[in-house]
Amino acid sequence: MSTTDVPRYAPEWLELREGADAAARASGLLEPLLRRLKREDAGLVIRDLGCGTGSMGRWLAPRLNGPQHWILNDRDPALLELAAVRMPRTAADGSSVTVAAEPGEIGRLTAEDLAGTSLLTASALLDVLTRDEMDGLAKACARAECPALLALSVVGRVKLTPAEPLDAELAAAFNAHQRRNGLLGPDAVTAASEAFARQGATVRAHPSPWRLGADESALTAEWLRGWVGAACEQRPGLASRAEAYLRRRLAACEAGQLQVVVHHSDLLALPGPAGGTS
Numbered sequence: 451m452s453t454t455d456v457p458r459y460a461p462e463w464l465e466l467r468e469g470a471d472a473a474a475r476a477s478g479l480l481e482p483l484l485r486r487l488k489r490e491d492a493g494l495v496i497r498d499l500g501c502g503t504g505s506m507g508r509w510l511a512p513r514l515n516g517p518q519h520w521i522l523n524d525r526d527p528a529l530l531e532l533a534a535v536r537m538p539r540t541a542a543d544g545s546s547v548t549v550a551a552e553p554g555e556i557g558r559l560t561a562e563d564l565a566g567t568s569l570l571t572a573s574a575l576l577d578v579l580t581r582d583e584m585d586g587l588a589k590a591c592a593r594a595e596c597p598a599l600l601a602l603s604v605v606g607r608v609k610l611t612p613a614e615p616l617d618a619e620l621a622a623a624f625n626a627h628q629r630r631n632g633l634l635g636p637d638a639v640t641a642a643s644e645a646f647a648r649q650g651a652t653v654r655a656h657p658s659p660w661r662l663g664a665d666e667s668a669l670t671a672e673w674l675r676g677w678v679g680a681a682c683e684q685r686p687g688l689a690s691r692a693e694a695y696l697r698r699r700l701a702a703c704e705a706g707q708l709q710v711v712v713h714h715s716d717l718l719a720l721p722g723p724a725g726g727t728s
Contacts, residue, residue: 464503476656476716493517494568500556500575504533515543523552557583564594576603576638584645592649598719606636607713616695623681639715646719658716664706671703
């Protein structure tokens with residue numbers, strides 16, 4: 451993936467969504483992950499791929515016992531610096547959490563990079579990978595025998611209440627925009643599940659939807675602007691109707707009268723001979 455293919459994300463957007471992300475994360479995947487990680491006696495080495503501001507580390511590190519060393523990876527040096535500063539320094543049982551920052555391209559991870567890694571994590575990343583990059587990631591994890599917890603990938607479904615006739619057209623255009631330049635977009639979870647299963651991993655997927663109401667109006671408004679904007683970029687013919695639509699939706703949002711469900715999925719891939727999905 452070239453440096454121009456992946457969008458850079460503003461820290462303000464990543465911070466705005468962090469609460470919704472935390473509420474949505476599929477905590478049910480932690481139990482099978484913890485059973486696997488119990489085999490690690492010398493502490494955990496966790497690589498957070500495309501870490502952004504470090505929200506995965508802030509959520510996960512305090513839920514794991516034992517010493518942890520997090521390797522934060524991102525192509526944006528400013529985000530990487532922010533993530534390293536804001537990482538927790540203690541685990542669930544009071545053990546130490548140490549941090550290293552490692553800039554780099556998210557699509558070029560190899561089994562050698564993962565040598566000695568206990569867990570690979572990522573949030574909101576899979577949908578900006580290509581199919582070849584997804585296959586490469588699955589192969590790297592399999593060869594390094596490294597589990598992967600891959601959270602908050604969009605699946606192409608949104609529900610706005612109250613509904614409007616233009617919702618479906620905008621959703622279809624947004625999904626097409628997500629698939630531009632060969633990116634997986636809303637197909638990412640299916641592609642990842644298949645790629646990891648082909649490498650012999652046991653794959654578990656679990657819904658992790660944002661549920662946005664009056665208390666999340668700032669996030670909802672920003673999401674709406676981005677969602678409608680991307681849809682119109684993909685299909686300029688929508689612009690004339692979308693302008694009035696966005697005004698109505700933002701007014702309803704400000705009044706606390708709009709509810710939005712943005713569907714995502716979390717995926718856990720555990721390498722081993724069993725293989726398959728569940």
